[in-house]
Amino acid sequence: MDGDVAVGVKRGSDELLSGSHYNSPNSSVTSNGSDSKKLRVEENPPSRVIHIRKLPNEVSETEVIALGLPFGKVTNILMLKGKNQAFLEMGTEEAAITMVNYYTTVTPQVRNVPVFIQYSNHKELKTDSALNQRAQAVLQAVSAVQDGSSPNSESGGSESVLPAPSPVLRIIIDNMFYPVTLDVLQQIFSKFGTVMKIITFTKNNQFQALLQYSEPVNAQQAKLSLDGQNIYNSCCTLRIDYSKLVNLNVKYNNDKSRDYTRPELPAGDGQDSSMNKDSTSLLGVYGDVQRVKILFNKKDSALIQLSDGNQAQLAMSHLNGQKMYGKIIRVTLSKHQTVQLPRDGLDDQGLTKDFANSPLHRFKKPGSKNFQNIFPPSATMHLSNIPEDVTEEDLRLLFSNAGGTVKAFKFFQDRKMALLQMATVEEAIQALIDLHNYDMGGGHRLRVSFSKSTI
Template structure:
C-alpha cells in the first residue's frame, strides 16, 4: 500500500510529552506562534504535519504526541500562525483523509532539544521547508530524488465541461496542502502546474488521480511529475493562484478576489460527496466518486462570468435527424406540431445532451445550420393512451442502435466533433476497401481517401468531401448491414488521412 510518509515513525510515550518545557508567558486563547493540532491520525508523518504550516511561512519546530492524537506546530512568526488559523477555520485541513483541527496553543515557544527523535524532526523541517520556500526535496547527497518533485503537470483530456482553477484546487487538496496553481492552454489542451508543500503528497495524488474522470465519461486527468521544483506565481486570478500570498495583484485588469474567498474555497473536495460547482445532482458512478455528472436528472451549472443555465437531458433542436446518436443515446423525440422544423430530443442523461449541443450547434445539414440549445423541458412526454399526436412523438429507449448502454464504455473516450473524416468499425473480413468506397460513393458522397487500420482491418478511416457530407453519411450508413451478422459502426474521427 502507498505510504505518504517521508520518514518512519515511533510513538512518543506520555512521559516524554510531560518532559516538554516551554518558554514565555501562557495565554489561554490569544494568538501564539505555537499551534495545537487535534484529531491527528496515529500513522501520520512529521512531513505531513509540517506541510500544514509551510504555506503560511517557515515552520520552526514540531512536537508529535501520537498517543494522544495531538501535535504542536511552531511557526516562525505570530503573524504566520494567525494567517494559518484563519485559513483553517474556514477550510478544515485533512491529513490521511481525516479532518484535523488547529487552534492557538497557550504556549509561546517549543523547546524540545532534550527529546528523542528530534534529529528526524529537524530533517523533516529542513526538507519540507526547503521545497515550500523554493528549494528542493533532496536525497542524502542534496540531489532531487526520482519522482519526488512537489510540482505536478496536469492535462485534462475530453474537456466537455469547463474545469476551473478552483475545481483543481478542491480535487487535489484532498491529498495535501496545495501551495500554487498555474493554468494554461497548450496544443489546444487545458493544462495546469500544481505545487504541493510535500512531494509525497504529489506522489499520492499522481498515483490516485491519473486516468480518472472529473465528470462522468469526460474531463480525464493525466497527471505526471513536472521537472520544476517550485512555481513562480505573479498574479492571483482565474488563471494562477499562490495560496500563500493573498497580497498578490490580480493582473490583466481582472478584479482582485476577496481575501476571505481566496483563503478558502470551502472544505477540501470530498470525492465521496461532491458534484461540480453549482450542480445539485444525484450520485452516479464513472467519475471521481459521485463527482460525476448525473444520469436522467436535472440541475443547474454555474460557469464563471455567466448566469446559471439549466442542465438536463432535453434539447431543443432545429433540422436534426433523430437518428443521429453519435453523441449519446436518444431516448425520445417530439417534433413540434406548429413548428415542424423544430424538435425536442431527450438524451439518456445531461452529459450526453451537453455533448450533443457543444458539438452539433452551428453545424450545417441539408444546407441549413443546426441550432441546438438546452430545452426548458426536463422530459419529453409521450402521448397518453388514446391521444393522437400524428406520430410526432416516438420512444427510442429500446433501440438497438444505442452506443452507450454500458457505464464507462470505451465509446465515451472516442467522442469527437464533426469532421470530414469518419471512423468505420465492425467490418467483416470479406469486405474490401473497394466495397466500402463504393458503398459511400453509391449513396452520393465524395470519397477523397480511404485507409484500413494497419493492425486491425475491422476498422478504417474514410474522408469525404465536407463535414456536412460526413454528418449526412453517418446518419445514412451507421448500422448498415454488411452481411455476416456485421453492422457498420460510423463515428467522427479525430485523425485525418
C-alpha cells in the first residue's frame, strides 16, 4: 500500500490540505488510501510510550524514530524485531497524544507498509542498554541533532541520523498525476519547521523543487518522515535528498519561486526597480564602486562613482550598449567629479548610497590578480572558490535558477574553479549580478567574472 501523507495531514486541529482544490478527483480530504481499513487505536489511556506493531522485516531504528520526530523529542526506544514491534518513548505525554491523534487520520507508513500505533500501558521504558545497545546509539545521535549539537563520534550511530549537511532539500516528484503547487509544498513541509524559500523547476521531464528551512535539523526531520511518501492517493511520490546548496537565491515571488522572508519581492516582469541596483553590481566588475545616486526625476538613470577615472573609462567601454532586462544600457562619462552625499538630516528617500567600505570590491588590494582578468561581458563565466563537495549538477542548477540556460560547463583540474557558459551574454550578465559572492557554505563565497575562454 502506498504511503499517502499529505491528504488529511493535520497541524493541531487544522487540516493542511483542506478543501477539494488539493485532492485528486477520486478522493476525499481525509482519504489516505485505506478508507476501508481505518486505523484502530485501542483504548489504553494516554501515555508518553507508544506501541508500534506490524513493522516490516529488517526495519531500522532510524525509521521507527522518524515516526515520532515531527511531534517532539524521542527519549527512548525498544525494538522487538522478532515480533515486528517497537516501543517509542516521547519526551512528554502531550507529544505522544499529538502523535497518536495525527496517525488516527493518516495511516503511518514504514517502507510503504501500513503500521499500527497505540498508547502503551507502560508509562515509561526501562531498557537494558546491553541488549538494546544499537537502538540506544541511534537514539543518542538523533537526540544530539535535536539539541543542535554534534553526535558522539564513538556512539556507532547510523550515518543517516548525523546532522543534516544543509538546510536545503532537493525534492523530486515521481508518478505526478496531479499538479503540485508551491502552496502544497509549503503546507506539507512547514510541519517540520519554518520554510524560508522554495524554487520549483522541471528537469529531465521531472517536476523538482529546492526547499530551504531555517535550520538543518528541520530538513533532516522532514527527509526522515516524508521521503518515499505520497502527496495524493497512490501518486505524486516524494523523493527527498539534501542539496549541496546552503542558501537559495530567490529573485521573484510567483508561482515558480517564493521567498517567504521577503514578501516585497516582485513577480518578475523584468521591468522592476532593481535594474539600477543590478547595474551598480555590474559596474563592480570593472572598478570599485564608491557611491551611487539614482536621479530623483529620472529613476532609470543614476550617477555611479568609481575609484578613479581609469576604472570609469574601462566600465564605459565594456558596458555601453550591453543588454539587461531586455533594455540597452547606456554608459557615458559624467561632468560631475564626485557623487555628493545628502546633508545630515536631509532625507533623499534612499536614492544615494555609499559603498566605500563594501566587502565586494574586487580591486582593493594593490597588484590583485583581478586586474589581469578584466574582460568584456561574455556568455562564458569564470567561477572560483568552489567548495570541494559541490558538483557540476549543483552549479548548473544554481545558475539555471538565476534565470537562463546553462549551455556548457567545465571544471578545472583542482575543481576549485570552473567555466560555465550561459545561452546568451544577457543571461550571463544577470547570473553574475545574482551569484557573485554567493554563500556556498563553509565560509566559501563564490567568485564570478566574465571569461575570454570558450568551452
